[in-house]
Every structure is written in structure tokens, then in C-alpha cells.
Amino acid sequence: MSASWISPPTRTELIENLVSGVDRYNPSNVGILEDYLYHQIRSQEYDCLANLAILKLYQFNADLYNPDVVINILIKALGASPLPDFNLCISLLDERSPNASLDEPDPLPALLPVLHGLHHLLYRCRFPAFWRAYRSDQLESLRDNYTVECAGFEDSIREVVIRAVKSTFTRIGTDRLGLYLDLDSPEELQAYIDKLGWTFNSEGTVVSIPPNPDNQIEAVVVQESIKLPQLTKVISQAARP
DSSP states (O other): OOHHHHSOTTOOHHHHHHHHSGGGGOGGGHHHHHHHHHHHHHHTOOOHHHHHHHHHHHHHOGGGOOHHHHHHHHHHHHTTTTSTHHHHHHHTOOOOOOOTTOSSOOSHHHHHHHHHHHHHHHHTTOHHHHHHHHHSGGGHHHHHHTGGGSTTHHHHHHHHHHHHHHTTOSEEEHHHHHHHHTOOSHHHHHHHHHHHTOEEOTTSOEEEOOOOTTTOOOOOOOOOOOOHHHHHHHHHHHHOO
16 A cells, blocks of 8 residues: 555644554544544545544444445545455444434445445446446435535546556547546546646547556566575475485
């Protein structure tokens, strides 16, 4: 994991102390971490370890459980694909009986398979299928009640697409890229590509992606140097009965 994943530059000293020390197991700190989650939702920031700390507290203290918080954590984790963030979050969601203290029915059991499905499509790079599912009437409640409140959610998914595209392609057709990014308007696609610093061909039908270590095929020659005394030792050991 990168240093920014372990300790995002936007994380405050207070949150750093909570996440890095034993205080992350103190249930009285759950409110601070939940407030930090909603700050992430409003500001397009992301801190996986802080969000995992919330789920761990819910695991140890069932009375703290807040399904809306869990759903928002999973929504934020979708934008981190293909990192394992979503599955890390899922691993902390144990089977639980209905919480009698909730004022309304728990929405998580109905939405969890939906979020699983969206993550599966992202992980397999089935981006047009992801957008079709996300825009469908069946997911209207997810959009209206959750992702609409998550600033930059759709752009975070587009960043998942861009990470996959730039590690796979050196050139890609604009129609195909537009489907991947869910940008139907040529003007929108043009503005998005310009922001990335990528270029179009003269006809404007193909996008060129700058070279990077992932999209360049280069032969790698591996040479091993074994000194004679080492080789003699290996042979003598192999010859022993």
C-alpha cells in the first residue's frame, strides 16, 4: 500500500492519533470518526483506515451500528477499485440480527447485494455495464438517498476507469472511451480528456495515452550471477547421501 493510503495528507492530527493508537478501539470516539466520514463525503477526501476503524467499532459494539454510515463507507470504497478497500470493509460486516434500536427498517440488507454487484462490475472493468446498472430504475433509491450526497462520486468512478485505461491502452477510440466514462457529449469528453493531458488524433476519433510503465511492453533480461564457491557448495550438498 502507498503512504498516502496508510496516512492521507488530508488526515488531521486528531484522526491520525485515533487511527494509529489504541484509541481506535474506544467506542466513545465513534462519533468523531463518523463526523470525519461525512467530511470525506462532502469534500471528496478519502481515508480507508479511518473508515475501517468505524466498522471495527461497530463489530465490537453492536449498539453503535448505523446502517447509513456503513452504506456511505462502502460507497466511498467503490471509488478505490481495484484496491481491496471494498472487500476489507465487507470483511468487517458480520452477520447481525435486526437492531431493535433503529427507528426505521435497516436499508443495508437490501443495498448490500447491489453494492456487491457494482463493485464486481468495476473490478472486472465492465464499465458500460456498471453505468447501466447504476443509472437503472432499480438503483434510484441508492442515487437519491446516498450517492447524491457523496460529492464527486461519479468522478471517483471515472478515476477508476482512467486507472484501468492508462494501464492497458496506448490508444483508444473516443466512442469506446465515452462509454467507459459515461460521457455521451463530445464536448464533455473533450473537456475531460484535456484535463488529463491526453491528446486526440486529427480526426478526433482516437485518444492517445502517454507512455507509462504499465502500457509499454518491454523485454526484461534477468541475469543471475553465481560465484564458483557458491556453486561448488551447492553441488557438494546435493551429492551427499
